[in-house]
Amino acid sequence: MLSVERIHSYYGKAHILSDLSFEVRRGEVVALLGRNGAGKSTTMKSVMQLVRPRQGQVTFQGRNLVGEPAFRVAKTGIGYVPEDRRIFTDLTVIENLEVGRQPARKDAPHWTVEQLFQIFPNLSERRGNRGKHMSGGEQQMLTIARTLMGNPSLLLLDEPSEGIAPVIVEQMAATILRLKAEGLTVMISEQNLHFARAVADRAIIIEGGEKKFDGSFTELEAHPEIRDAYLSV
Amino acid sequence: MAFFLAQFLTGLANAAALFLVASGLSLIFGVTRIVNFAHGSFYMLGAFIGVTLMEILPGHVGFWGAILLTGLAVGLIGAVVEMVVLRPIYRAPELFQLVATFGVILVIQDLALMIWGAEDRMGPRAPGLRGVWRIFGEPVPKYDIVLIAITPFILFALWYLITRTRLGVLVRAATQDREMVGALGVNQAWLFTGVFALGSALAGLGGALQLPKGGADLLMDFNIIGAVFVVVVIGGMGSLPGAFIAAVLISVLNVFGVTYLPQSTLVLMYVVMAIVLIVRPYGLLGREEVAGEHGQVGAPETPIRPYGPLGMALVAALIAALAIVPVFAEQFVMTLIVDMIIFALFAASLHFILGSGGLVSFGHAAFFGGGAYAAALLVYHTDTPMELAFLFAPLAAGLLALAIGWFCIRLTGVYFAMLTLAFSQLVWSVAFQWRDVTRGDDGLVNIWPAEWLNAPAPFYYFTLALGVGGIVFLRHVIHSPFGYALRAGRDSPRQAEATGIDVKRVQYAAFALAGAMAGLAGGLFVFSKGSVFPTTLEIGESFDALIVVFLGGVKTLAGGVVGAGFMTVVEDWLTRLEYWRLLLGLVIIAVVILMPEGIVGSLRTLWNRLRHTDEEEVR
Numbered sequence: 025m026l027s028v029e030r031i032h033s034y035y036g037k038a039h040i041l042s043d044l045s046f047e048v049r050r051g052e053v054v055a056l057l058g059r060n061g062a063g064k065s066t067t068m069k070s071v072m073q074l075v076r077p078r079q080g081q082v083t084f085q086g087r088n089l090v091g092e093p094a095f096r097v098a099k100t101g102i103g104y105v106p107e108d109r110r111i112f113t114d115l116t117v118i119e120n121l122e123v124g125r126q127p128a129r130k131d132a133p134h135w136t137v138e139q140l141f142q143i144f145p146n147l148s149e150r151r152g153n154r155g156k157h158m159s160g161g162e163q164q165m166l167t168i169a170r171t172l173m174g175n176p177s178l179l180l181l182d183e184p185s186e187g188i189a190p191v192i193v194e195q196m197a198a199t200i201l202r203l204k205a206e207g208l209t210v211m212i213s214e215q216n217l218h219f220a221r222a223v224a225d226r227a228i229i230i231e232g233g234e235k236k237f238d239g240s241f242t243e244l245e246a247h248p249e250i251r252d253a254y255l256s257v
Numbered sequence: 258m259a260f261f262l263a264q265f266l267t268g269l270a271n272a273a274a275l276f277l278v279a280s281g282l283s284l285i286f287g288v289t290r291i292v293n294f295a296h297g298s299f300y301m302l303g304a305f306i307g308v309t310l311m312e313i314l315p316g317h318v319g320f321w322g323a324i325l326l327t328g329l330a331v332g333l334i335g336a337v338v339e340m341v342v343l344r345p346i347y348r349a350p351e352l353f354q355l356v357a358t359f360g361v362i363l364v365i366q367d368l369a370l371m372i373w374g375a376e377d378r379m380g381p382r383a384p385g386l387r388g389v390w391r392i393f394g395e396p397v398p399k400y401d402i403v404l405i406a407i408t409p410f411i412l413f414a415l416w417y418l419i420t421r422t423r424l425g426v427l428v429r430a431a432t433q434d435r436e437m438v439g440a441l442g443v444n445q446a447w448l449f450t451g452v453f454a455l456g457s458a459l460a461g462l463g464g465a466l467q468l469p470k471g472g473a474d475l476l477m478d479f480n481i482i483g484a485v486f487v488v489v490v491i492g493g494m495g496s497l498p499g500a501f502i503a504a505v506l507i508s509v510l511n512v513f514g515v516t517y518l519p520q521s522t523l524v525l526m527y528v529v530m531a532i533v534l535i536v537r538p539y540g541l542l543g544r545e546e547v548a549g550e551h552g553q554v555g556a557p558e559t560p561i562r563p564y565g566p567l568g569m570a571l572v573a574a575l576i577a578a579l580a581i582v583p584v585f586a587e588q589f590v591m592t593l594i595v596d597m598i599i600f601a602l603f604a605a606s607l608h609f610i611l612g613s614g615g616l617v618s619f620g621h622a623a624f625f626g627g628g629a630y631a632a633a634l635l636v637y638h639t640d641t642p643m644e645l646a647f648l649f650a651p652l653a654a655g656l657l658a659l660a661i662g663w664f665c666i667r668l669t670g671v672y673f674a675m676l677t678l679a680f681s682q683l684v685w686s687v688a689f690q691w692r693d694v695t696r697g698d699d700g701l702v703n704i705w706p707a708e709w710l711n712a713p714a715p716f717y718y719f720t721l722a723l724g725v726g727g728i729v730f731l732r733h734v735i736h737s738p739f740g741y742a743l744r745a746g747r748d749s750p751r752q753a754e755a756t757g758i759d760v761k762r763v764q765y766a767a768f769a770l771a772g773a774m775a776g777l778a779g780g781l782f783v784f785s786k787g788s789v790f791p792t793t794l795e796i797g798e799s800f801d802a803l804i805v806v807f808l809g810g811v812k813t814l815a816g817g818v819v820g821a822g823f824m825t826v827v828e829d830w831l832t833r834l835e836y837w838r839l840l841l842g843l844v845i846i847a848v849v850i851l852m853p854e855g856i857v858g859s860l861r862t863l864w865n866r867l868r869h870t871d872e873e874e875v876r
Contacts, residue, residue: 072440098442110437112430114544122423123430124441174442 025050025209026071026102026178031080033063033070033233040066041077041233048178048211053204055224056213059256063233064213065107068180072104073097084178101129103176107183107213109167113156117147120155120166124173132177133206140169143199161192168199179203181212185219197222217255229254259393264516266392268509270401273408274300274467276504278481279488280415280497281459287432287495288452291343291354292671294800295361297482299457303331303464304473305369308378311468317384327465328458335457339450342846347449349853352617356807357849359800362478363842369475371836380468400469407466412501415459419497428452432495483682483796487526490675491533493543502541524686527679531664534676538668563736579721583714591717592785593829598724599781600805601821605728606774607802608809608817613735614767615747616666619674620681621775621802623661626794628654628776629783630688633701638694643707647780654776655769657684662768666761678796685794700790704783720781727777732814734770743767808848810855819857 026048033041041063048054058064069075071082073094082089089097098104112120121137128134141148144165150158155166164184171179181200185193193216200210200223214220220227221241229237229244231254237244244251282296310323342357386403389396419425431438431448439445464477471477488507492499507526514525521528539545564572583591607621631653635641641649661680668676688695695701710716734740745753746760753760783789792798801824809820827844831837852859 074436074440093444093446094436094439095442095444098440104440106437106440110434112433112437114433115426115429119426119429122426123438123443125423126442170441 025085026211027081027083028067028071029081029083031070031077031082033066033075033077035066035075039233040075041070044080044230044233044235046228046235046238048209050209051204051207052226053200053210053212053224055220055227056211056230057215057217057220057227057255058213058230059215059254062230062254064230065182066233067230068104068106068182068211068213071097071102071180074104098174098176099126101132101175101177103171103174103179105167105171105179105181105184107186109160109163111155111158111163111166111170114154116154117151117158117166120170121173124170126174129175129177132175133208134175135172137173140172143202144169161188164188164192164196172203176208178209178211181210183213183215185214185216193219215256217251259395262393263395263397264512265509266397266401266405268512269408269505270398270404270470271512272501272504272508273404273411274463274470275481275484275488275508276408276501277411277463277466278460279485279492279500279504281456281463282485283489283492283495283497283500284428284459285453285456286489286671288428288435289343289347289449291358292352292674293358293456294355294482295338295358295365295478296456296460296485297478297480298362298365299331299335299460300464300481300485301369301473301475301477302334302365303327303461304380304468304471304477305373305378305464306330306461307465307468308380308473309373311381320381320384324462324465328462331461331464332454332458335460336450336454338457339453342850343453344446344449345850346853349849353807353811353849353853353855356804357846359804360842360845360849363838363845365842366475366478367836367839367842373473375475377474378472380470380472383469386469398470404466404470408501412497415497424451484526486675486678487530490672491530491540493540494671495544496540496542499540499542520690523689524683527682527686531676531679531683534668534672534679535664538672540672563732576721576725579725580718583717588713591713593825595717595720595781595785597822597825598720599778599785600802600825601818602724602727602781603775603778604802604805604809604817604821605731606771606778606817608806608811609731609735609774610768610771611803611806612811612814612816613740613743613747614764614771616764616768617670617674617803618677618768618771618799619796619803620661620677620679620799621771622794622796622798623677623681623684624654624658624772624775625779625782625798625802626688626789626791627657627684627772628779629789629793630695630701630779631776632780633704633783633789634694636704637701643705643710643784647784650780650783651773651777654779655773657776658769658772659765662765662772666765666768678799681794681799682796685791685796688791688794695791698791700788702788704789705787706784710784716785720785723777723781727774728818731770731774735814739763739766804845808845808855810858813855813857813861815857816855820855823856 029045030043031041032039032043044067056064056067066075070077073089073092077090084100084102087100112123115123118137121140146162147165147169150162155163158166168181168184184196188196197219200212204210212220212224227237227239227241227244228235229250236254237250278296278300282293285291285293307323307327310326311320314323338361342361343354346354346357383400386399389398390402419428427438427443427448431445435445484507488500488503491506492503507529510525510529511522514521533541579594582594603625607618610616610618628650632646632650635646635649636643661677665673665676665680689697705711706716710719742753742758742763745758746763750760779793782793805820805824806817808823809816809818828841831840834840848856854862
């Protein structure tokens with residue numbers, strides 16, 4: 025579904041991603057693992073074209089994305105939930121959802137505001153509140169819901185468990201599994217191996233912008249040295 | 258009492274057009290972050306197009322239809338301007354776009370002159386609303402009452418659009434984080450064009466709606482733009498109700514000012530703005546501007562370095578070349594170069610505070626003209642020897658900067674810019690209206706240099722030594738520990754404070770130094786011309802400096818100097834032609850689009866690219 029081939033991404037002169045390739049197949053949940061600064065967020069931004077890879081290809085359902093503006097990437101069916109949430113704090117919950125609204129898509133589940141309120145009951149209670157009056161967990165729910173309003177077929181979740189209370193993290197895991205059951209393909213970036221194993225089918229580990237491992241969690245458990253070398257446990 | 262009420266109603270009626278124009282500017286700024294100087298030009302276009310349409314279309318339907326059609330037409334023109342001029346440069350450094358909008362002003366001025374001629378047009382009376390109604394015996398024009406009645410509907414319609422429609426939600430979201438809006442699948446380019454068109458249409462509507470009260474003339478653009486910025490800033494950038502309250506406040510105060518304190522009219526609104534900003538730094542209903550909010554910062558700064566041997570050699574060669582000019586050149590060449598050096602020093606002082614300090618001042622002419630006036634007043638009134646009076650120029654300008662900076666430095670971004678503008682207008686109005694001391698617009702004349710300097714060649718060397726000396730000194734400061742602290746405060750105020758730098762104090766000192774250096778340029782200016790007029794303190798003078806700094810390149814050290822040289826030469830060529838504004842505007846727009854990093858910045862990027870192509874290909 026998504027294929028990233030040998031991309032190189034930079035911030036100014038800093039070389040962040042180097043010769044990175046991976047695939048995401050329809051219907052799976054893939055976890056992108058790595059330490060702080062490994063290049064996880066840049067990988068997601070490079071797919072979204074918020075960072076332009078200087079070399080390499082990003083193809084989604086047969087379409088090359090490199091060089092497209094971000095809004096067009098979103099319109100092909102990739103939903104992006106940024107790490108720092110970036111909800112519109114001056115807008116109400118309902119208005120935040122409205123910004124994300126896009127027409128229905130054939131190959132992806134269709135979401136309405138009411139369905140999303142069923143998945144995220146907290147948001148329903150706070151539908152008239154402004155974003156700035158919400159807790160970190162609620163803001164995280166809102167960013168996910170806002171992105172789902174675009175009816176994506178692939179969801180990119182950048183560190184959804186970061187800075188959130190453990191109880192909410194558990195809810196989050198259940199939510200991601202539910203989204204998968206609805207037919208959504210998901211890629212999450214994580215530092216929390218425990219959380220990743222609970223929701224993902226496959227792990228990709230990067231370090232210093234290079235891929236170090238790509239395989240199932242069973243394989244990963246068979247090689248504890250990889251985990252020790254590239255993940256902080 | 259009745260008279261009082263009638264005055265108040267006139268103020269309210271005047272507020273209608275002002276509010277329309279200001280709300281358009283506020284919308285545009287909120288979403289695109291562009292400080293659109295050309296907004297007054299759209300207002301003027303609205304007036305001229307309105308007059309023309311009203312002449313063609315008959316009767317009631319014609320009058321009101323013409324107003325609506327005018328809004329539509331100006332909206333379309335705005336869309337074209339946005340797509341052609343602004344769309345290519347959204348990624349340029351912050352506030353760079355205002356240079357492009359300045360080019361647009363010049364182009365529209367000459368186009369309007371070509372199409373409608375130089376004569377003022379009387380606005381037609383609104384059909385059926387020609388006379389007056391008597392309110393408690395006082396005559397109030399019927400059209401005024403209609404305007405007062407219409408304004409709340411316009412406010413309501415705009416409020417509905419912004420708070421209750423999808424477009425409004427997107428606009429507000431983009432005001433906060435436009436990159437995220439794009440990542441959610443919204444085409445920002447069209448959103449921007451749409452908002453710019455809507456804002457322009459509002460300005461055009463304002464221009465057409467005021468026709469029965471004002472008419473149309475070629476000075477309308479500059480006459481309203483000051484008031485419009487004041488209204489937007491007092492209300493709070495991006496707040497529609499704020500703009501409404503401020504428009505009423507300014508218009509009503511203005512009407513009473515004309516009646517009771519006629520001398521105050523030039524400066525009243527700037528005084529109000531200064532007071533509001535000192536009490537409420539983000540305007541009445543504005544929210545705090547957070548520097549570098551998502552999607553609103555450019556690429557990280559490339560640190561500037563002192564010149565290497567090659568650069569030093571080039572500078573030395575340039576100075577040597579300038580030094581031998583009097584040997585062979587004619588007098589007008591020397592005069593041109595003196596002008597250029599003075600302007601370059603003035604621009605370099607603005608560049609110092611803007612580029613290295615990150616403080617965009619819209620009122621730098623206060624220090625240039627302030628220095629010039631300080632020296633001239635001493636010579637004129639007390640016959641002070643030129644040498645002493647000249648020293649007084651940078652000193653007085655530096656003190657003035659200390660006084661103005663004390664109020665301004667606590668603000669940031671556009672609010673800082675507007676407060677400096679307000680203070681410079683105050684200084685200007687003092688020079689313009691305190692006739693006993695400054696002789697008003699007659700200016701101070703016969704301010705010539707001392708005997709030993711009073712010839713082209715000696716004064717040339719005097720200017721060269723002090724001008725180049727001043728520029729080199731500013732560069733030296735940028736590379737000193739003080740300069741590091743200043744740049745640290747610009748790039749990351751919080752981190753700078755955490756390392757023990759008192760950012761505000763450093764900025765305050767830098768602001769005073771920039772003022773003193775502008776005053777030095779002013780001192781050179783007054784003795785080179787032998788006279789000084791209030792024009793040296795005008796907004797236009799501040800904007801000229803601003804434009805050359807941006808044109809030269811904010812993020813490069815030589816930017817101000819190169820920009821000043823470029824502008825002096827281009828203006829010298831172009832002003833000989835009839836439609837020089839049109840050409841100058843087009844040149845500015847072309848430079849802005851082709852060289853988004855400024856002249857120096859773009860040349861450097863090109864140079865680096867040429868040098869590094871082989872290297873990159875190997876990788």
